[in-house]
Structures are given as C-alpha cells and as structure tokens.
Amino acid sequence: SQELEQSPQSLIVQEGKNLTINCTSSKTLYGLYWYKQKYGEGLIFLMMLQKGGEEKSHEKITAKLDEKKQQSSLHITASQPSHAGIYLCGADMNSGGSNYKLTFGKGTLLTVNP
Amino acid sequence: NAGVTQTPKFRILKIGQSMTLQCAQDMNHNYMYWYRQDPGMGLKLIYYSVGAGITDKGEVPNGYNVSRSTTEDFPLRLELAAPSQTSVYFCASSYGVYPYEQYFGPGTRLTVT
Numbered sequence: 001s002q003e004l005e006q007s008p009q010s011l012i013v014q015e016g017k018n019l020t021i022n023c024t025s026s027k028t029l030y031g032l033y034w035y036k037q038k039y040g041e042g043l044i045f046l047m048m049l050q051k052g053g054e055e056k057s058h059e060k061i062t063a064k065l066d067e068k069k070q071q072s073s074l075h076i077t078a079s080q081p082s083h084a085g086i087y088l089c090g091a092d093m094n095s096g097g098s099n100y101k102l103t104f105g106k107g108t109l110l111t112v113n114p
Numbered sequence: 115n116a117g118v119t120q121t122p123k124f125r126i127l128k129i130g131q132s133m134t135l136q137c138a139q140d141m142n143h144n145y146m147y148w149y150r151q152d153p154g155m156g157l158k159l160i161y162y163s164v165g166a167g168i169t170d171k172g173e174v175p176n177g178y179n180v181s182r183s184t185t186e187d188f189p190l191r192l193e194l195a196a197p198s199q200t201s202v203y204f205c206a207s208s209y210g211v212y213p214y215e216q217y218f219g220p221g222t223r224l225t226v227t
Contacts, residue, residue, distance in 0.1 A: 009154075031213055042118070042204060042218035050213065088156065092214070100145050100164075100214040101172070104157040 006105035021074045023089035031092035038085045118219035127195040135190040137205030144210035146188040150201040195226045
C-alpha cells in the first residue's frame with residue numbers, strides 16, 4: 001500500500017479558481033516537503049513543514065500541516081496557467097525525524113484552463 | 115551556480131547494453147540521491163550517498179550501481195539494461211543537516227527496447 005496518498009490524482013480548474021491538493025498518511029509526518037514539477041523537467045522545491053499546525057505561504061500558494069502531523073494540504077488561490085504542473089509531496093516518515101530519505105506521493109496533475 | 119546537472123537528457127538503449135547516467139552538483143552538498151519516476155508512480159529511491167566514498171541502497175536498487183569518489187559527482191550505472199528500467203531518472207542533492215531540502219536535476223529520460 002502507498003504510504004503517502006495524494007488526492008486528487010488530477011485536477012482541471014478554470015483560471016482564477018481556488019484549489020486544494022491533499023497529502024495523507026497513516027504515519028506521522030516528521031517533515032513534509034511540497035514540490036512542483038513541470039512536464040519534462042525536474043522538481044522545484046516549494047515549501048517544507050515540520051510542526052503540527054504549521055502553515056506557510058509563498059505568493060498564492062499556502063501549505064498546511066495538521067495538528068496530528070498526518071495530513072498536509074496545498075492551497076492555490078486565484079489559479080493561473082503558470083500554476084499548471086505536477087505537485088508532489090515528500091515526507092520524512094521515520095520516527096525521531098532528522099532522516100534525509102524521503103517517501104514521495106504519486107503526484108497530482110494540475111491543469112489550469114485560461 | 116549550475117545546481118544539479120544531469121547528462122544525457124535522453125537515451126535509448128537496447129536490451130543488455132550498459133550505460134552510465136552522470137550527475138554533478140556544485141553546491142557542496144554532502145548528500146546525493148538517485149530516483150526513478152514511472153508514470154503515475156511517484157519517485158522511488160534507487161541509491162543514495164551521504165558523502166564521498168559512502169553509498170547505500172534505497173528502495174529499488176536491483177540492476178543499478180553507484181559510486182561516489184568526489185563530493186560533486188554521483189554517477190548511476192546500469193548494467194545489462196532491461197525494459198523494466200525504462201523510466202525517467204532524477205538525481206538530487208541536499209545539505210547534510212536538517213531540513214534536508216533536496217535540489218533536483220532536470221532528469222534523464224531512458225528507454226530500453
């Protein structure tokens with residue numbers, strides 16, 4: 001079974017709409033990393049969350065980690081075509097934290113129609 | 115800084131052939147990683163290294179080998195290529211201290227036929 005579940009698998013939105021992508025695990029997430037990937041390119045780091053209840057924002061993207069540290073959400077406000085791509089979450093799921101090996105979700109493909 | 119670079123960008127191999135995927139980083143990162151990405155399957159860790167001369171297996175190491183003779187370079191060797199190794203390969207690097215944010219290269223798209 002997949003240790004890190006992402007939902008939805010794909011998402012099509014109209015430009016200007018808000019959207020949310022989720023990343024869920026049955027295990028504790030000691031560090032949660034969000035990446036964006038454009039087709040044919042590498043992954044670009046967006047944000048990292050560590051503490052339960054933590055929230056970070058960059059431009060129109062907000063990421064949150066729940067208090068139990070088992071679910072993270074990525075919210076995009078007023079989406080633009082430049083937001084299109086694959087969003088992946090990666091997590092340190094080893095007890096005690098401070099582990100450099102990350103487990104990745106399968107990704108969410110976001111399409112933004114003009 | 116160039117960041118993490120990978121060569122080649124594309125490659126087609128015949129079954130049984132061998133090749134080396136090159137990866138280099140100029141950020142003086144101690145930790146380096148090799149992943150493969152299959153459609154709809156996310157990233158799977160193949161091998162990783164915590165410093166020059168130190169490597170270890172990840173989740174899917176069979177059919178691959180690595181070496182780390184310098185801090186900058188971390189080549190991935192495919193011996194006796196098989197169709198199951200058709201994938202996109204990503205190299206990444208990170209600092210040796212938390213939070214271990216990983217920086218990724220642009221990837222190598224490999225097809226084995």
